Amino acid sequence: MELIRKMGRTVLVSVHRIGVMGLFLVRTALYTIVPPIKIGRVIKQIHFIGFQSLVVILLTGCFSGMVLGFQGYYSLSRFGSDAFLGPMIGLSLIKELGPVLTALMVTGRAGSAITAEIGIMRISEQIDALELMGLNPYRYLVVPNFLAGLVSLPLLTAIFDVVGIFGGYLIGVKLLGVGIGTYFGEMSSYVGMKDVLEGLYKSLSFGILINWVCCFKGYYTSIFTGFGAEGVSKATTQAVVLSSVLILVWDYFMTGLLY
């Protein structure tokens, strides 16, 4: 009987949390649409989420493309299809790896910092102070991150794709001897606007997802994850893990939907 009661309690708590999380997203969307928007804070967050992630994105993009160059050439040459290395790298990066790996990198670099920052503001009563001044914490803390994510993620993904294709070129063309015309010519024949748009839609949705989860975890630190430094630490870990898992799960559904 006690076991059933515990299970029931766990289910109720989980449903409650999902509900609160859903309401958080609705409120954020509402305040994003309805002005005023804190432009200064949005630009600051674009600088933080977007610009400051550039080095990580350049490195991971380049090496992902280079690995794809090796692996792709190795697999395709077995079937005598190494001429299709360009389309293979292009499609893999633009449709799948670009958006997903960029989102995972941004989660690790910026998402965790967003949760920690908002979480510390929560436990040190800075969010209460904002409320008492008659200011809306969503407009100051959540909406700027949300908009910055929507702007930054597609741009970072595009940079990741370009650098990845260049990495594949270095390995495929310069090292393994695939013709430059073959590499880029076949790529332009097989990669279409539909594929680019698929990557764009994914990166936009990941931008929403990362900031939704990371801001939520920070905002509700003392309520759902406990008090003090330990609460912030737990919230940050949960934000990164949940965001990463949701990125992969959501990617599956998006791929199925846009297939």
Add this chain to the structure above:
Amino acid sequence: MEMIKVEDLHKAFARNSVLKGISLEIRKGEVIALIGGSGEGKSVLLKHMAGLMKPDKGRVLVNDNNIASSRGKYLNSLRAKLGFLFQGGALFDSMTVFENVAFPLKEKTRKSKQEIKERVLQKLSSVGLSGSEERYPSQISGGMVKRAALARALVVDPEIMLFDEPTTGLDPLIGLQILKLIDAIHRELGFTGVIVTHEVPRVFDIVDRVAFLKDGKVFAYDEPETFMASNKEEVKKFLAGSLGRPNPGGPAIFRPCDMRESEQR
């Protein structure tokens, strides 16, 4: 005339009932101390007065408006009359002291940059923080953080000031300075004030009345002299504990002088 009126306030967290029917009236211009043991709900009551928490039952009237059931712009209009000094100061740690104090004026008023600067410098001077404008909260002491937070709360000329343990975490001398500062500013501005504190009996010098919370209710609500002379056993026990005197009804309270006496014996 009552500035704040709390009526039959109840609040529970999970299954733990903290406030069990609090009723309290605070007159315009008076300052009261909210005292009681740890976990008695003093800060919870204070946060209800600021509309930061919603009660399970009861009302909190600020100027005859129920802040407990207010939302949105109406709640903000009520809060515009409130100042709140948080236990840890709650200064924005990414801003300098000047930016912290200027923040409410920048966001909520249409004052020019020059007007804001003059007002902020004047408030910082009144709390003894001239010269610390460009420092960040992490670069100043705990007492200075409290002073800066006080300046930020006062910069919008609140009619009501709520103080959540203003001296906690400070050494006794700085704590006394903060209490004196609150008293001096109250004399100058004449706000209605509520001070949640453990500084008993030092706080009695600057308040008009004392509300003693016990078991989720207001157990005693008197002037400091009457409260100190109370015959109620719970009040005597609390005062004995706070003053470090032997507790008549309970176990003996340890004091350093007791140790010296026992060594001499």
